[in-house]
Amino acid sequence: MKTHTLFALILALLVSLTVLPARAQVEDAKNLKERAAVLVKQSKLIEALPLLEQIAIIEPENADNQFHLGAALLAQTRVATDKEEIKQFFIRARKALIKAKQLGHQEPKLDAIIQSIPENGSVPSYSKNAETEQLMREAESFFAQGKMDEALKKYQKALQLDPTLYYAALYSGDVFVQKSDFSNAEVWYQKAIQIDPNIETAYRYSATPLMRQKKYDQARDRYVEAYITEPFNKYTAAGLGQWAQVTGATLGHPNIEIPTNFSSDGNGKTNITLDANSLLSGKKDDGSSAWLMYGITRANWQTEFVKKFPNEKVYRHSLAEELDALRAVITLATADKKAKNLTASLAKLKELNDKGLLESYILLARADKGVYQDYAEYRKLNRDKLRRYVVEYILTGGGK
Structure with missing residues (x-):
């Protein structure tokens, strides 16, 4: 349905609804919702779109309808061919989903879905090759219409033209998955993972059929792989x-309290503050005074950074700096003969360090924008450690 035709339909509905009594509106809404529900359940979102739009006019505060309307508009982007038209569908879909959220819709992934839609409705491209791009657009159109066999042929032809097309x-x-052929779905998800193991989507999508089959342990492993692939992605x-x-x-990270605040302007000026209780803890035997080393070590990194990262012109907080600072604290705390009973936080940090998982903890639990820049490089050689941290700590509520 073209945008101008759709707009004309909405205007016509608005005119007709103004002359309907309230009771007729309720009856019409009930009928529309029943018809729309059947189509939504059958994944025929494009067919449901006109009904959902009419319901939105009659019941503008219906959160569930706004959500389904957003989904149907997203489906429409897979059928439309004109780029400007697609752009408008994206913008409208985002607006409907935001309204669904404001009205209290409880879909857990709603925030992530909204964030995945560009505010300006820009149309994503699959390939620089015109023929491959066209095949993907045609496949998307067939998929949105529920024509799965036709969609599959187009997807696979596109993959033949470009074997790297994730x-x-x-x-x-x-x-x-739509055909409930989970064994073949697994084959193709694994092919996507082979093409690019550093994109989280195939891991996560492959968990869906496993969850449906109640294969929860296998599904967990896929979700873990998705998470360690892109831990800062809300979907994972x-x-x-x-x-x-x-x-x-x-779920949860270890409960580790770091009683030291450190800040730097990037030009050598630093500010270190330590919780008063920690400053007075020299009389205790819990190792708290070792936290002094955290700020001192990080302050030293203001000059060390350029030596460790000669190719970077501007200072940033790094994994190496945070690791050095926390290990300095652990070293001092464990070397102090008076510190017989470490605080729970220090004991947990020591445990993580002894297991070789301190870097994983920093990256997954404490990463700021600076530290985040070191994640991809660390993941290349340490995926097993990241996985162990998630399984042993995050999935157990912070560790036993």
């Missing part, structure tokens, strides 16, 4: 949350 393999898996955290909700698990 989304052609990924969406082939989606086709088989939502995936773990979904698994935890179904299985009753409690």
Whole structure:
């Protein structure tokens, strides 16, 4: 349906609804909702779109309808061919989903879905090759219309033209999920992972059929892989949350309190503050006084940074700096013969360090924008440690 035709339909509905009595509106809304619900359940979102738009006019404060309207508008972007038209569908979809959130819709992934839609409605591109791009657009259109066999042919032809096209393999898996052919879905999701193991989507998508089959341990492993691939992506955290909700698990990082605040202007000027209780803890035997080393070590890194990172012109907080500072605290605390009973935070830090998981803790629990820049490089050689940290600590509510 073209945008101008759709707009004309909405105007016509607005005119007709103004002459309807309230009771007729209620009856019409009930009928529309029943018809729309059937289509939504059948994943026929494009067919449901006109009904959802009419319901939105009659019941503008209906949170569920706004959510389904947003989903249907997103589906429409997969059918439309004109870029400006697609752009407008994206903008409208985002607006409807934001309204659904404001009205209290409880979809756990709603925030992530909204954030994934560009505010300006810019149209994403799959390939620089015109023929491949066209095949993907055609496949998306067939998928949105529920024509799964036709969609699969287009996706796989696109993949033949470009064997590195991650989304052609990924969406082939989606086709088989829609057909409830989970074994073939797994084959195609694995192909996507082979193409690019550093994109989280295929790991996460492959967990969906496993969850449906109640293969929760296998699904957990996929969600973990998705999370360690892109831990700062809200979708991956939502995936773990979904698994935890179904299985009753409690998620969380270790409860480690660092009683030192450190700030730097990047030009050598630093500010260190330590909690008063820690400053007075020299009389205790819990090692708290060792926290003095955290600020001192980080202050030293104001000059060390350029030596360790000669190719970077501007200072930033790094994984190496944070690791050095926390290890300095651990070293002093454990070397102090008076410190017989370390605080719970220091004991946990020592445990993480002894297991070789301190870097994983820093990256996944304490990373700021500076430290985050070191994540991809660390992941290349230490995926197993990141995985161990998630399994042993995050999935157990912070560790036993």
